[in-house]
Amino acid sequence: MIFTVAIDGPAAAGKGTIARAVADSFGFGHLDTGLLYRAVGVQALHDGRGVIDPHWSAELARRLTPEDLARSDLRTARAGQAASKVAVLPEVRAALLDFQKRFARREGGAVLDGRDIGTVICPQAEAKLFVTASDDARAGRRAAELGADPASVLADLRARDARDASRDAAPMVAAADALLLDTTELSIDAAVARAVAYVKDRLPDGAA
Ligand code: C5P
Secondary structure, eight states, X not given: OOOEEEEEOSTTXXXXXXXXXXXXXXXXXXXXXXXXXXXXXXXXXXXXXXOOOHHHHHHHHHHOOHHHHTOTTTTSHHHHHHHHXXXXXXXXXXXXXXXXXXXXXXXXXXXXXXXXXXXXXXXXXXXXXXXXXXXXXXXXXXXXXXXXXXXXXXXXXXXXXXXXXXOXXXXXXXXXXXXXXXXXXXXXXXXXXXXXXHHHHHSOTTOO
């Protein structure tokens, strides 16, 4: 069966947790597409000694390997900022497009989470969610996860969201046909239950 679940939304809204849970519930593959941009961003920063070179970043994106995605330093705020800087570059996005499109239509079902899954990577996705939460809720959760100061995490998230939403290439925006899921007042379990119920409803008869 080919079935794509596209999960988009701003940083730290709960996309990753929901995506993993949905993938587990239905036995689908899961791709955290932010990791692709994080891996490129971290390497580009390192190679440029703190300065991101657009052409080299695109070359890194073309050469990305599974080992690059397994680095232990991809979850830091620094990696998130670097990711959002290379993510504005059309050449970088183009280099990562085919892999994501193929993953989305893989046999057996796929869940992808990111910023442009329902709009650019897989507009034909059978299920689309746009997951949001208030700035304070997102900053509080991410600060607890990283053991960091909530105020600096909030500033980091806002800077990243602004860059992601205002760029010309595949800006972060909810697809017109996406289910909006605001997780501000929801427990993880409740948010996951809503997402799973929505996906289940959209599966072809007999597949659930
Ligand atoms: O989701 P995550 O916070 O790991 O993403 C890191 C950055 O990668 C985002 O802030 C965004 O700039 C970029 N990104 C993107 N398109 C995606 C996934 C991530 O531009 N599909």
